[in-house]
Amino acid sequence: MAKIVLLTKIHAPIEQVFDLCRDIDFHQISTGATQEKAIAGRTSGLIEENESVTWQARHFGIVQRLTVVISKMRRPVYFRDVMTQGAFSKMAHTHHFFHDDGATMMVDQFEFESPFGFLGRWVSSIVLTPYLTRFLESRNHILKQKLEGRLSV
Numbered sequence: 475m476a477k478i479v480l481l482t483k484i485h486a487p488i489e490q491v492f493d494l495c496r497d498i499d500f501h502q503i504s505t506g507a508t509q510e511k512a513i514a515g516r517t518s519g520l521i522e523e524n525e526s527v528t529w530q531a532r533h534f535g536i537v538q539r540l541t542v543v544i545s546k547m548r549r550p551v552y553f554r555d556v557m558t559q560g561a562f563s564k565m566a567h568t569h570h571f572f573h574d575d576g577a578t579m580m581v582d583q584f585e586f587e588s589p590f591g592f593l594g595r596w597v598s599s600i601v602l603t604p605y606l607t608r609f610l611e612s613r614n615h616i617l618k619q620k621l622e623g624r625l626s627v
Contacts, residue, residue, distance in 0.1 A: 496553060
């Protein structure tokens with residue numbers, strides 16, 4: 475299984491960081507490059523534990539759908555979303571938040587497994603891991619800008 479770990483320091487209260495990370499409306503804004511839209515399940519507001527959302531987005535020029543459920547949550551320090559339907563064999567995204575010298579440290583751990591055995595693992599390492607790392611870094615940058623008052627959406 476491929477794993478991406480990102481650390482993002484945000485100068486904002488932990489509760490605000492936690493809530494914006496699970497805000498469906500803001501997620502759609504922060505992923506504008508892939509035209510992500512919530513099309514089923516929870517489609518607006520703050521997603522909660524045991525709720526699901528189906529995302530439709532364009533990746534590599536192909537429209538795809540991915541359904542995730544919030545499998546665990548402990549506000550404001552942790553939540554985990556797990557794919558129940560989509561292109562991956564497995565996918566889980568764990569979000570941790572903790573206080574760090576007057577700011578909030580956000581830790582993303584994104585794990586996924588591609589189908590198709592060896593070929594899927596090769597594609598994951600060469601194409602998907604770099605692509606998804608850039609995707610998550612971009613989303614985190616927009617989230618950080620919003621929370622630190624440098625983005626007015």
